[in-house]
Amino acid sequence: MTHRTIRILACAFITVAFMWHTLKRILFEGGRPIDYTMLVIESLVLALIAYEVLIGIKERCAKKRRHSALDKRVSEVSTIIAKGQHLQSTVPDIVANYRENEVIEGQWIEAVRIWTDETSTLLMAYSARAVSAFLQLTPDVGMDNTIFLPGRTFPLSGSLRYCYQGLVAKLGNLHRIVERPDAYF
Numbered sequence: 001m002t003h004r005t006i007r008i009l010a011c012a013f014i015t016v017a018f019m020w021h022t023l024k025r026i027l028f029e030g031g032r033p034i035d036y037t038m039l040v041i042e043s044l045v046l047a048l049i050a051y052e053v054l055i056g057i058k059e060r061c062a063k064k065r066r067h068s069a070l071d072k073r074v075s076e077v078s079t080i081i082a083k084g085q086h087l088q089s090t091v092p093d094i095v096a097n098y099r100e101n102e103v104i105e106g107q108w109i110e111a112v113r114i115w116t117d118e119t120s121t122l123l124m125a126y127s128a129r130a131v132s133a134f135l136q137l138t139p140d141v142g143m144d145n146t147i148f149l150p151g152r153t154f155p156l157s158g159s160l161r162y163c164y165q166g167l168v169a170k171l172g173n174l175h176r177i178v179e180r181p182d183a184y185f
Contacts, residue, residue: 012053019043023039073126088164091156108160109160119134133173145161
């Protein structure tokens with residue numbers, strides 16, 4: 001039990017005890033006008049205590065619903081992050097696939113665009129702030145032009161490099177959104 005709960009229960013118990021004493025005087029000793037006044041005041045105090053209890057219950061339920069909704073949204077965004085990470089790990093090596101590089105590059109860039117659109121649509125259903133944070137691209141001079149994936153290393157250039165760096169930045173933005181969901185949703 002929290003300190004607040006104990007305090008409310010103590011107040012309710014004391015108020016009910018006073019009400020019982022007042023009712024006993026009214027019923028068995030012939031009530032005076034002050035006894036009726038005290039009964040009304042004690043009833044109002046008990047009503048106020050009941051109101052505090054109901055407000056507390058309502059706030060706890062709202063907090064629980066909010067937490068549940070945030071958990072659901074974080075789960076959905078985590079699924080989107082996994083799709084983006086899959087795209088990140090499947091960036092085409094245009095040097096190895098020189099003959100088909102335009103087709104493969106175009107397909108991958110289109111897949112990244114579709115992922116970005118799906119993610120933006122999902123986040124827009126939750127908040128404009130989340131979409132804005134997701135789409136924010138800051139220049140990252142420290143980003144390497146060489147991709148290091150398990151078993152292969154290759155350079156990126158042109159539109160593929162630009163798209164890959166955008167994907168990495170957007171994935172970082174999504175990670176920040178998931179770390180602080182209450183700030184974005």
